[in-house]
Structure formats: structure tokens, C-alpha cells
Amino acid sequence: MRVNNNKNILLFTTTLMNGGAEVFLSNLKPVLELLGFNVYVMVNNSFDQSTYSSEYYSLHEKNFNFLKPLRLKKFLKEHEIDLIIDNRARLNLFKTTVYECVFGSTKKIKIIHSYHIHSYLFKNKTINKLLFTHYSKIVCVSKAIENLVKKNTGLLNTIHIPNFTPITESDETININFPYILFYGRFDNVSKDLLFLLDSYKNSSLPSSGIRLILMGDGKDKLTIKEYIKKSNIADSVAIYPFKSPPFSIVSHALFTVLTSNYEGFPMAIIESLSLSVPVVSSNFTGVDELLQHKVNGLIVDKDVKEYSKALNDMAFDKELYYSCKNNCKTSISHLSLNTITKRWSELIHAII
DSSP: OOOOTTOEEEEEEEEEEESSSHHHHHHHHHHHHHHOOOEEESSSSSOOOSSSOTTTTOOTTTTTTHHHHHHHHHHHHHOOOOEEEEEEOOOOHHHHHHHHHTTSSSSSEEEEOOOOGGTTSOOOOHHHHHHHHHHHHHEESSSHHHHHHHHHHOOOOOOOOOOOOOOOOOOOOOOOSSSSEEEEOOOOOHHHHHHHHHHHHHHHGGGGTEEEEEEEOOOTTHHHHHHHHHTTTTTTEHHHHHHSSHHHHHHTEEEEEEEESSSSOOOHHHHHHTTOOOOEEEEOOOOOOOOOOTTEEEEESSHHHHHHHHHHHHHHHOOOHHHHHHHHHHTTTTTGHHHHHHHHHHHHHHHHO
16 A cells, blocks of 8 residues: 555565675665655565564565565555566576566666676577666666676666765774774675685785784685685684674774675675775776775775785785875765765656656
8 A cells, every 4th residue: 555645666686685785775775765755675585574674575485486476466566566676686587577577567677786797687688678678777886887788788778876875883892802804795706706815815914913804794605715714724814704784893993895806886895894984905896996096095906816915915014005095985985975876866766756
């Protein structure tokens, strides 16, 4: 049922694990509610519903998952959904087609979070045009992603809206009594290349100087990473922590954060770090220069262990460089303020529904 005649929006996502796409969704929901929309979240997989508000729903039902499309169709009708914001990664062609039939004539926006665009779209241009041309908009979280989508898929109904700076202030204290640098996110070696990070850290001067590396998160490669730490004889210098949500207290106490990704979208880890005046040492993936400026608010380094190790040393021990970057962090992302990005979402959605 409609509430106060407001429009109803469904945020459709795969999981509520703490990846960048999920952080994006949890940040977007209250923004849309502030704009006056009724916002529901539909999750394709299961989750602990006791930890979420009543606006969160799951399509998962043990032994009856083949009925997910029918359950979604019923939900769209009962809640009179005006707009679907699809936050999911791509399914196979058959499943994608089934869900497109379920969506029917409901207005739709698709979100592309990664430069690895074929995680969200198909490689075949004809299929993309058949399935996604009728979307009201395809929102890309970086300019680089939007350019790639246009070039490789032929889709022109795109727009670039970056992630916004979340409210990251935290008065919470943490019980960590040693200096550390921090990676936080999914433990996925294909995209995040954490084995490269471990090699670079081992070859830097940080372990011998008592500056530890904390890896905070979870994912499919956690066991591989644990074994590699042991094999590399750096177990005394590397700690693995479960993901903390929100992560702001542990981020704010880091000397700096690190990314060694092969590809990204518009990483919330960088935005959050900079908003807390914590510099970032990052690999040179496509689009990183939309957030980081080399030697201004962090360091951008090519994927070479020797070079990345040197960058870790430079940020840790060159105090002039470190404090210069630290002082520039917040102002460098002022264009990503909540008000600015909220206005862009408001303009987009009001033009659609």
C-alpha cells in the first residue's frame, strides 16, 4: 500500500555482505527516504532479518528458490512499486530474461559498480540492447565506467553519479595498541590482489619497524590468504580482523589504507578513508585518478612489488609527504558531499517517476 501517496522504490540486491555495492545500497536507502520516497530493499539471498528493519525482504526460501521470480512479481504488485533500482551483478541469460519479464513495465535503473563491466552486462551488444535499452538509466559510479559501457556495449542511456561521502565521524575507541596500515573489503584475489599486497608489505621496511598490516573483511579467498601469510613468514606482522560495520573507528586510527586492486568502480574504501583524513596508497587501476591525486591525498603506484613496497615506505616514513597528504584528504573529496550527490539522485528519479 502507498503511504501518503508517495512513490515506492525497490532497491534490489544480491546480498547484504559488506562489499562496496552493499555499502552503496545501505547509504542510498536513507537518502531516498529523505527525498520523500518509500524505500524497500529486496535481497536475492538469505540474511539475518532480525538485524534489519521491516523494509528489508528476502526472496530466499529453502527448497523453493525456483519460485523467487514469482515471489518478486507478487511483491511488486502488492507494494505498487514505481521504480526498481537494480544493484545486482549479472545473472546468466536465461535468469536475466526471466527477471526482466517479472519487472514488466515498471521503471528501472541499473547500477554498474565496477570497471569489470561484464560482471553486470553481457559481452554481446545485441543482447545488451535487447535487455537494457529500455532501462530509464544505467547509473555508472565513475566516469571511466560510463565511458567503457558506451564504448563496449553500445548502450547510450547512461549517466555518471559517483558515490557520496558518508557520515564517518565516530567517537568509538578501539583496542589496538600498535601502529598499522589497513586493507578492508572483500577477500577476493582476482579483483583485490591481496597476495600482491602481502608480497609488497613483506618487502617493505614496515614489518621490521613494527608497523603491522591489518586485513579486515571476509570472502572466498580468506583461507588462501591465511595460508600465504604463514608461508611468507609474516604472521607476526599481519592480522586478520572480521569486518566491522561501520568501519570508521578502525579506519580513522590507521596510518593509511591500502588498495592493490586490478579493477574497481568508485571504491567506498577510498572515499571513507579520505573523509577521515587517512591517506591511501593505491594501485593504478582505471578510474582511481577520479579520487586520488598522486602525492596530494595519497599515492598511485603501478603493479610492481618493488614500486609498491617503496610507496609503503614513502608514506610511512616521509613525514612531510605523509602530513601533506593527510591535510589534503577531506578537501579533495568536497565535490562528493552528501548534498551534491543527493541532488543528482533527486533530479534523476523525479525525471523518471
